[in-house]
Amino acid sequence: MKILLVDPPFYQFIGFYNRYFPLGLAYLAAALRERGHEVRIYDADANINPDKMNFTALEESYPAYLRSVADDAPPVFDGLKRTLAEFKPDLVGVSAWTTYVASSMKTAEICKKWNAGVPVVMGGPHVSIKGEELLRICPAVDVLVKGEGEQTLPELAALLQTKGFTPGELEKIKGIAFRTPSNIQSTPDREFAQDLDAIPFPARDLLIHKDTYDSEDMGLLMTTRGCPFACTYCATSIWGRKVRSRSIGNIIEEVKSVLARYGTKQFAFKDDSFTINRARTLAFCEALINEGLKINWECNARVDSLDAELLGKMRKAGCNSIKVGIETGSERIQKLISKNITHEQCRKAAKALRESGIHWTAYFMMGIPSETREEMYETLRFMKELKPDFASLSVYEPFPGTKLYDMGIERGLVAPERNREDYFSISPKYYYVKDIKRRIDTMTEEEFAGIEFEIKREFYRYNMSFPRLARRALSRTGVYINRPSILFSDLKKFLAYAR
Numbered sequence: 091m092k093i094l095l096v097d098p099p100f101y102q103f104i105g106f107y108n109r110y111f112p113l114g115l116a117y118l119a120a121a122l123r124e125r126g127h128e129v130r131i132y133d134a135d136a137n138i139n140p141d142k143m144n145f146t147a148l149e150e151s152y153p154a155y156l157r158s159v160a161d162d163a164p165p166v167f168d169g170l171k172r173t174l175a176e177f178k179p180d181l182v183g184v185s186a187w188t189t190y191v192a193s194s195m196k197t198a199e200i201c202k203k204w205n206a207g208v209p210v211v212m213g214g215p216h217v218s219i220k221g222e223e224l225l226r227i228c229p230a231v232d233v234l235v236k237g238e239g240e241q242t243l244p245e246l247a248a249l250l251q252t253k254g255f256t257p258g259e260l261e262k263i264k265g266i267a268f269r270t271p272s273n274i275q276s277t278p279d280r281e282f283a284q285d286l287d288a289i290p291f292p293a294r295d296l297l298i299h300k301d302t303y304d305s306e307d308m309g310l311l312m313t314t315r316g317c318p319f320a321c322t323y324c325a326t327s328i329w330g331r332k333v334r335s336r337s338i339g340n341i342i343e344e345v346k347s348v349l350a351r352y353g354t355k356q357f358a359f360k361d362d363s364f365t366i367n368r369a370r371t372l373a374f375c376e377a378l379i380n381e382g383l384k385i386n387w388e389c390n391a392r393v394d395s396l397d398a399e400l401l402g403k404m405r406k407a408g409c410n411s412i413k414v415g416i417e418t419g420s421e422r423i424q425k426l427i428s429k430n431i432t433h434e435q436c437r438k439a440a441k442a443l444r445e446s447g448i449h450w451t452a453y454f455m456m457g458i459p460s461e462t463r464e465e466m467y468e469t470l471r472f473m474k475e476l477k478p479d480f481a482s483l484s485v486y487e488p489f490p491g492t493k494l495y496d497m498g499i500e501r502g503l504v505a506p507e508r509n510r511e512d513y514f515s516i517s518p519k520y521y522y523v524k525d526i527k528r529r530i531d532t533m534t535e536e537e538f539a540g541i542e543f544e545i546k547r548e549f550y551r552y553n554m555s556f557p558r559l560a561r562r563a564l565s566r567t568g569v570y571i572n573r574p575s576i577l578f579s580d581l582k583k584f585l586a587y588a589r
Contacts, residue, residue: 091251092128094179095119098197099134099166100190103158104151107140110310110358111303114214114239115185116292121240127247129296132173134166134197136302146483146546152517159192160514167200173298174204181247184231186214186224188489188521192513198230209250213239219325219491221267225274227510233260234267238315240289242266242280286315287340291347308348309357309387313341313374317362319392322428322493323417323455323486333366338377345383355568356410357387364389368400375407386410386568393439394431401446410565412443413451419472420465423458427494433472440476449565452478456545457486459497462532463541470545474552479561483549485529485542488522495522501531 097112112133119129142151158164174182182201186194198210213235217224221234232255235242242265253259257270265280283289294300294308316333317324348354365371378385388411396414404412416436418424424431443450454473456466473481488495488504498504505524513521520526527535552558 091181091247092177092179093119093122093130093181093183093247094173094177095129095131095183095185096170096197096201097131097133097135097185098190098193100155100193101140102135102137102166103155103164103193104142104148105140106137106142106145106148106151108135108137110307111292111294111297112185113292113310113312113360115183116294116296117289118183118213118239118243119296120290120293121244122247123293123296124290125244125248127244129293130173130177130179131293131297132170133297133299133302134170136299138302144550146549149485149517149519152519156192156514156517159196164196167196170197170200171204174201179208181209181211181250183211183213183235183243186212186216188216188220189518191216191224192518195224195228195230195510195513198228202230209233209255211235211243211246213243215325219489222274222276223507225267225269227508227513229269232268236265236267236276237280238283239265240283282315282334284334286334286336291344294348294352305352305354306356306358308352309354311341311344311348311357311359312361313359313364314361314366318366319363319430320428320493321430322426322497323458323489325489325491335367335370338370338374341374342377342381342383345378345385346381349383349385355385356566357385359387359389361390363392363395365391365395365400365404368395371400372403375403375409378407384408384568386566388412390414392431394435396439396442398442398445401442401448405446405448408568409448410568411449411451413453414439414443415453416472416476417453417455418458418461418465419454419468419470420461423461423465426460427458436472436476440478444477449479449561451480451482452476453482453484454549455484455486456542457530457538459486459494459501459503459531461530463537466541466545470548473549479558479565480553481549483546485519487519490522498522498524503528503531 095115095118097115101108115131119131122129184194184197194212198212201210209232210230211233212231217234218236221236225231225234233246245263246266249259249263260268261275261277264278267274267276314333314335318331318333345357386408390413393414417427417429421433454469456469488498495504499506503524504522523529529535530538
């Protein structure tokens, strides 16, 4: 069976940089190929000539995205149409994240217009949370794959290949939803994969137009799945509260494979919290050192999992960048979002990170339901106290599947249901905001917009200081020596951010 997996365009519409390849689709492609299917991955968001990098200002481009994606024939989809005509797939899979679900629906509609007889399957985080709504409002989607798809999608493909779209047979497959003549039917959830080593490495080689990615883009890896924490703003609970880990040997094998095939020297381990198991992290660092793999890498971490000894070992093993979630300077809001960290832990981690010499980024947010003006300024002050090398600020957006989303419904801030027109006309920033003139319940929209502008400007000025820019450049010296082209790429990104 010929199967085309599509990552819909989003950043492509608005000219932003989009790092890395679609990891989830590459895992699915590998699982499908293992079962004998001919697979291609079309990353419609691979942006050849991006010119924007300041993601704090991303939402300012949302109106342009909506105008383009609502067009009957946006030029961004020309590549997809050519790929459909040339590859002639028997099955199309489309990924869907909440922020770009309008583009996912448009992608499905284009595929159906090309050939109405080819099944369109959709998966991704949005599907796992709002799947039934999606089937109701988008007739172009035939089947949804909920949760992890490495086992579900090959089973579905085999069934569609042999028996076609037969509801009586489809209901035997766990982890899917589909439309019947009378209703929408969901099958029982599929159990999460427990042996992650048994899953083949992501099929990077099946990406169409591989020349659009640089070596660093190919260095994206996941070493675990799942998160044990229950932050109220995060929807990772759909993947379970248990962390499932790949063996260190399996990870090292993939690193070697990517290094040999693509020359990658800078890797990104995108686990929810890479350092959650201290002993495992130390063992991984020892393995990198013992193997003589002179690579650099970045990861995400929690502040309560970091200490001087661990950071020293990580740096020795090539870690040159760590990203941590601080979120807020308000003790009350910190408890409200159930981050389960304290400001004293943040201070200790910040000190250890500064002394380690590893470049570190701190993530913050504002606009949490019930947050006051003073609490927003507490976040700004706390950021300046911690002195991260880079400070990222986002405005809270209510996402389905989170406790804050449910709180927003109770407070009259969140709209629990949306229709197709909503996703194509409302800014992704406001997808589930009931009234855009009331994003937060403690002040007027005009007051909140003014504070948002002021604090974002302060974050931007902080990040643009010369010492912080220099630290970022120094942290990547090893990458530049091995791959001088990445230096020029980083300079372009800096200019894009500075605009």
